Amino acid sequence: MNIFILEDNFIQQTRIENIVKKILFESKIECRHFEVYGKPHQLLENISERGSHQLFLLDIEIKDDDQRGLDVAREIRKRDSQAVIAFVTTHSEFMPVSFEYLVSAIDFIDKELPEPTFIKRIENVISSVCDNQGRTVSEDSFVFTGPKAQIQVPFKDLLYIETSTIAHKLTLYSKRDIVEFYGQLSEIIEQEPRLFQCHRSFIVNPYNISLIDKENRVVHFQNGSSCIVSRLKIRSLLKVVERLHD
Structure with a gap:
């Protein structure tokens, strides 16, 4: 599994990063690449793989641009039709708009949720990616794993x-x-x-x-x-x- 976080607020960035690390540790989930970015171009420049093992946790509002995260999600979806995208945001009102962007987000997680609920929602997204990886894909997909x-x-x-x-x-x-x-x-x-x-x-x-x-x-x-x-x-x-x- 690869996990990428896009969040430009340092406090929220640290919060989400620590939660994900704790989930990975407690669930004994192997993560080959775990990266945190504050700027969209940094994330987009470092996408080098394709597949449903790729999880992107994206904020929607980046540098006062209310829909920048949606633009990033759309670019990710253009490059990788199977990537898993979830929005971690205070702008859940943009959920209907995301359908216009055709990004197929797996979840919209509100940052203002009670902490146990917030953690559980992130854990559910990570578990979903793991479950998909565990399914037999040899007949339906070409999968290559290298160093x-x-x-x-x-x-x-x-x-x-x-x-x-x-x-x-x-x-x-x-x-x-x-x-x-x-x-x-x-x-x-x-x-x-x-x-x-x-x-x-x-x-x-x-x-x-x-x-x-x-x-x-x-x-x-x-x-x-x-x-x-x-x-x-x-x-x-x-x-x-x-x-x-x-």
Whole structure:
């Protein structure tokens, strides 16, 4: 699990941070990344993973801007459709407005709630993320866990993964977005046998291949994108795709 807090009031920031740490300690929940930010751009610049293991606790009012937190939530949702977002705020009247922003917040937690209730609401959100992580996702999601990154995207949306121009980084292409993360193609294949390495620089999702150009050794996907296939891999890939359509 990764937890990110956006709160520009130092007193409230410390309060929420201490509550979350206490919940994690008492519940023995492992948190790979736990960060607290006072400025929206700091948080947005440090989002490097995708998936339902990402929890964002956001204040709505940032630096006297009543709806800044909603803007941040919308940007998070653009980047990650599966992230879990909860608002921790004194502006619960903005709950109806959030539907216009299409951010799908899991909860609006009022800072003025009695302390035991406030703590319980945060605990419920964290527990919900943990429960979702514990469910079997192998059939429905592509999940990659490495030393520096954890990625989760719907398997049906995954098109292909290629090596990045940045050393030790990979780029994942899905029907919805593009994600860069640290990892190696060999690690991907080891963790997800449904994928196929068609080239030293490419791994493809055979389920989303719409056409294989044997003459030019190019794979075409349902969204119009494509990648190359090595001469040694073309026959094996054809057999894999044929089996899926049998």
